[in-house]
Amino acid sequence: MAKILCVLYDDPVDGFPTTYARDEIPKIEGYFNGQAAPTPAAIDFTPGQLLGSVSGELGLRKFLEASGHTLVVTSDKDGPDSVFERELLDADVVISQPFWPAYLTAERFAKAPKLKLAITAGIGSDHVDLQAAIERGVAVAEVTYSNSISVSEHVVMMILGLVRNYIPSYEWVLKGGWNIADCVSRSYDLEGMQVGTVAAGRIGTAVLRRLKPFEVGLHYTDRHRLPPDVEQELGVTWHPNVQSMVKVCDVVTINAPLHPETEHLFNDELIAQMKRGAYLVNTARGKICDRDAIVRALESGQLAGYAGDVWFPQPAPEDHPWRTMPHHGMTPHISGSSLSAQTRYAAGTREILECFFDGRPIRNEYLIVDGGKLAGAGAHSYTEGDATGGSEEAARFTKS
Numbered sequence: 001m002a003k004i005l006c007v008l009y010d011d012p013v014d015g016f017p018t019t020y021a022r023d024e025i026p027k028i029e030g031y032f033n034g035q036a037a038p039t040p041a042a043i044d045f046t047p048g049q050l051l052g053s054v055s056g057e058l059g060l061r062k063f064l065e066a067s068g069h070t071l072v073v074t075s076d077k078d079g080p081d082s083v084f085e086r087e088l089l090d091a092d093v094v095i096s097q098p099f100w101p102a103y104l105t106a107e108r109f110a111k112a113p114k115l116k117l118a119i120t121a122g123i124g125s126d127h128v129d130l131q132a133a134i135e136r137g138v139a140v141a142e143v144t145y146s147n148s149i150s151v152s153e154h155v156v157m158m159i160l161g162l163v164r165n166y167i168p169s170y171e172w173v174l175k176g177g178w179n180i181a182d183c184v185s186r187s188y189d190l191e192g193m194q195v196g197t198v199a200a201g202r203i204g205t206a207v208l209r210r211l212k213p214f215e216v217g218l219h220y221t222d223r224h225r226l227p228p229d230v231e232q233e234l235g236v237t238w239h240p241n242v243q244s245m246v247k248v249c250d251v252v253t254i255n256a257p258l259h260p261e262t263e264h265l266f267n268d269e270l271i272a273q274m275k276r277g278a279y280l281v282n283t284a285r286g287k288i289c290d291r292d293a294i295v296r297a298l299e300s301g302q303l304a305g306y307a308g309d310v311w312f313p314q315p316a317p318e319d320h321p322w323r324t325m326p327h328h329g330m331t332p333h334i335s336g337s338s339l340s341a342q343t344r345y346a347a348g349t350r351e352i353l354e355c356f357f358d359g360r361p362i363r364n365e366y367l368i369v370d371g372g373k374l375a376g377a378g379a380h381s382y383t384e385g386d387a388t389g390g391s392e393e394a395a396r397f398t399k400s
């Protein structure tokens, strides 16, 4: 029988919900590319309920315990004295979400001799030292596509929020003001602007599709070019590298995974090549941007605004400069954890576990590492290596 160690974010400060804002969520059976939504044999939760926090348990307890497995759920994930590190010693499977990542560094792998599978409940397995997983023969799987559309909606919201100066205008309302001039002196229309995405994978192309009706110029750069008919349908211009794309863009959105190729891609040098007053939206991974270079660019006016929901490390310490830099529209890491998305990635996590316990292959599109090498989606989008360096700083966060 296996031990499954599941790291989830804390319950709401005012308690686990007993009622919800809506009675139902739309049932999504498949995605744009024809991939089927998760197909577990059954689920033991109500779609649309909170599953990603500790008491939600991703809806897994009944299923796992019925088969005699042990499920340990905790939010205490950082530092050598954490529950996660103590429970890791004899864990067979680790599950965590990128929103509240249980960093699986090489040191932690070394403490987990029984570990066979690391599941990302969501998308983006950069919190796992993939190199160490490869070397130790531990499989890594994520629920590909489960929250890609959720994130693309967030990207569009954040682009509009920055360009139209939504958050500062909302704040004038809270302050009791009617300060039109204060609000509009940084407010523009998106119409006619040039918008580019770094990566045109599932999220990147969904962003392009959603932005097309806004009558903007669309651009992308990616290691693999989109099929010509898709480029034509979207009216999108391909750039051979990020440098040539950012030069012509008023808005840049980052939708690539974090791996050695993209770590600190947006540094002083690249940002200096952007148009003065460009907006940067990053819902991919915090570490794709150089933290201090972003602050400098906002302070100097090189960037007119920065928004996103991804930080490094996570949770971000109280004194992380992105909390207080000017003209930002940051949220905690939430875009891929809407109640709608949770329904899909909880079901996908269960599907992966069912396959693992039954000895059936895990869907190829869910695989990141398998058999001691990058596999499936991982072989397509990642490079070997480790992007977890510095994650121990997450232990500095104190709950409020």
Ligand code: NDP
Residues within 6 Å of the ligand: 122, 123, 124, 125, 145, 147, 148, 151, 198, 199, 200, 201, 202, 203, 204, 221, 222, 223, 224, 225, 255, 256, 257, 258, 261, 262, 283, 284, 285, 309, 310, 333, 334, 335, 336, 337, 377, 380, 381, 382
């Ligand atoms: P996909 O795998 O569909 O797309 C990733 C794309 O990035 C691929 O097209 C890949 O190219 C491209 N890419 C990889 N390296 C580079 C590079 N150096 N330059 C340009 N493009 C590159 O994943 P998704 O679109 O579903 O997700 C993308 C990322 O978004 C995830 O890895 C994750 O980090 C983040 N994410 C964030 C969430 C949130 O809640 N904020 C939720 C979900 C995901 P190719 O395959 O063509 O080589």
